[in-house]
Amino acid sequence: MDLQSSELPVILRNLRKEAGYTQxxxxxxxxxxxxxxxxxxNNKPExxxxxxxxVVKKWWSVCRTKAKEETRNNFVNQIVGYFKFITDRL
Structure with missing residues (x-):
């Protein structure tokens, strides 16, 4: 998946905000x-x-219980494409 077109940063931000955490x-x-x-x-390529x-697994474990179902589903779909693996590794 192209880093520039990745929705992962937006999804990670949504997870954090829905969980009620500051950066x-x-x-x-x-x-x-x-x-x-x-x-x-902010999708900084570096x-x-x-x-x-x-890091993503920790982010997920900290935020997933408070995030909306739609955001959780978007995260799982995006992460599979981004890291190219099956979801049971999460």
């Missing part, structure tokens, strides 16, 4: 800086290129 709060929970969370959510599945 700083989420950063603490997933082990990133607030600046890195911001760069990922941040997306270094985005690893472990």
């Amino acid at each position: 700083g709060e989420l950063a603490l929970r997933v082990g990133l800086s607030r600046e890195t969370v911001s760069a990922i959510e 941040s997306l290129r270094t985005l690893q599945i472990e």
